[in-house]
Amino acid sequence: MDFPGVDYLSIDSQFSAQELLVRQTARRFVDERVLPTIRDCYRDARFPSELIPEMAELGFLGANLGAESEQYGCAAMNNVEYGLVMQELERGDSGLRSFASVQGALVMYPILHFGSEEQKKKWLPLLQAGKAVGCFGLTEPDFGSNPAGMRTRAVRDGEGWILNGEKTWITNGSAADVAIVWARTGDGIQGFLIERGAPGFAASDIHDKWSMRASVTSSLSMVDCRLPASAALPGAKGLKSALACLTQARFGIGWGVIGAAMDCYETARSYTVTRTQFDGKPLAGHQLVQEKLAWMITEITKAQLLALHCGRLKDQGRLEAAHVSMLKRNNVSAAIECARLSRDLLGANGITGEYPVMRHLCNLETVKTYEGTDHIHALVIGERVTGIPAYR
Numbered sequence: 148m149d150f151p152g153v154d155y156l157s158i159d160s161q162f163s164a165q166e167l168l169v170r171q172t173a174r175r176f177v178d179e180r181v182l183p184t185i186r187d188c189y190r191d192a193r194f195p196s197e198l199i200p201e202m203a204e205l206g207f208l209g210a211n212l213g214a215e216s217e218q219y220g221c222a223a224m225n226n227v228e229y230g231l232v233m234q235e236l237e238r239g240d241s242g243l244r245s246f247a248s249v250q251g252a253l254v255m256y257p258i259l260h261f262g263s264e265e266q267k268k269k270w271l272p273l274l275q276a277g278k279a280v281g282c283f284g285l286t287e288p289d290f291g292s293n294p295a296g297m298r299t300r301a302v303r304d305g306e307g308w309i310l311n312g313e314k315t316w317i318t319n320g321s322a323a324d325v326a327i328v329w330a331r332t333g334d335g336i337q338g339f340l341i342e343r344g345a346p347g348f349a350a351s352d353i354h355d356k357w358s359m360r361a362s363v364t365s366s367l368s369m370v371d372c373r374l375p376a377s378a379a380l381p382g383a384k385g386l387k388s389a390l391a392c393l394t395q396a397r398f399g400i401g402w403g404v405i406g407a408a409m410d411c412y413e414t415a416r417s418y419t420v421t422r423t424q425f426d427g428k429p430l431a432g433h434q435l436v437q438e439k440l441a442w443m444i445t446e447i448t449k450a451q452l453l454a455l456h457c458g459r460l461k462d463q464g465r466l467e468a469a470h471v472s473m474l475k476r477n478n479v480s481a482a483i484e485c486a487r488l489s490r491d492l493l494g495a496n497g498i499t500g501e502y503p504v505m506r507h508l509c510n511l512e513t514v515k516t517y518e519g520t521d522h523i524h525a526l527v528i529g530e531r532v533t534g535i536p537a538y539r
């Protein structure tokens with residue numbers, strides 16, 4: 148019998164040949180280069196940085212930054228192609244997708260949209276080629292969901308700037324050659340490029356994480372950190388510029404988590420059709436098990452449709468930040484539940500590293516929190532449908 152796999156509704160028929168080719172390329176990369184080692188990386192709390200040049204070579208870094216980005220070497224994929232790359236990377240591990248999200252959406256995107264020509268020419272070719280790594284510092288120890296309260300300050304020092312403050316939970320932080328750091332100035336919140344080795348700037352890693360173990364997470368400290376005038380992103384205007392980067396990144400997350408959910412579903416399906424209990428009957432032959440599998444494939448299918456529609460809207464320039472909140476919130480929530488159900492269906496085996504589900508489940512707990520928590524996206528959607536902000 149021919150089973151539908153993860154494409155229950157023939158959604159593949161909605162993708163162009165080029166989109167399917169990009170997905171196939173990313174799928175092969177993950178199968179051949181990520182899956183053989185990711186379990187060890189996760190156990191050893193190591194980001195597989197040796198894969199950066201290969202991801203760059205395949206055009207995965209800053210892949211959906213539009214036609215303007217081509218002059219800096221970027222792939223200029225459409226948003227569905229990019230989404231499918233994110234999906235495949237996160238089928239491998241959320242840490243790998245996080246790396247690509249930060250590099251492309253949180254570092255290259257602001258440089259392209261808010262940077263000077265000099266900043267673009269210097270950094271975009273290096274970042275897309277994986278010869279430089281970037282990070283994005285918005286969150287502070289006392290300001291996560293509410294970055295508007297940030298304490299990091301930048302004050303004028305002649306022509307240049309002096310920054311003081313601390314950022315935390317920063318993906319790629321200690322691995323970064325360049326950090327985009329957001330700070331309060333006399334004219335509102337502004338973005339700055341801080342290069343590795345800048346005086347007064349330091350990064351230190353956060354250890355003992357039980358989630359996103361194959362990803363670098365760091366704190367950044369700025370103590371009288373002196374920057375030239377050219378370090379400011381001239382086009383960044385207030386917190387809304389930082390939030391525009393987050394919208395870009397959340398779009399990729401909405402696609403990425405589908406890959407983790409697919410991996411959990413496929414693991415549970417193949418496990419339950421082969422494992423027998425009670426008189427040699429496969430687990431999948433029990434109604435309660437089938438109900439779980441039915442729930443998972445239904446939610447994965449809905450998540451794919453939501454992502455695909457958002458991708459098409461984005462290509463048409465019609466995707467709103469509040470649409471992206473629905474995409475991120477719904478798809479992360481569905482993926483976490485798929486991971487939990489998969490873990491359940493695998494019984495005791497589900498808690499081991501032999502299967503990917505516990506790793507995905509632990510990773511997805513981070514994905515639920517970062518880039519706007521589930522609650523905050525509910526409030527964004529709530530404001531969009533009522534006109535009433537309810538954050539305070």
Ligand SMILES: Cc1cc2nc3c(=O)[nH]c(=O)nc-3n(C[C@H](O)[C@H](O)[C@H](O)COP(=O)(O)OP(=O)(O)OC[C@H]3O[C@@H](n4cnc5c(N)ncnc54)[C@H](O)[C@@H]3O)c2cc1C
Pocket residue numbers: 249283284285286290291292293315316317318319359364513516517518519520521522523537538539
């Ligand atoms: C592995 C990892 C990587 C990360 N990478 C980055 C990065 O690269 N750059 C970066 O800047 N940040 C990064 N973050 C930080 C992340 O974006 C924040 O953790 C997130 O914004 C939430 O902030 P918080 O942890 O301070 O939680 P809090 O804001 O303290 O929230 C705690 C809880 O309270 C709820 N809550 C808060 N306010 C409200 C409200 N008004 N109404 C209802 N509920 C509310 C939240 O939903 C949550 O459940 C990362 C985090 C992790 C774990």
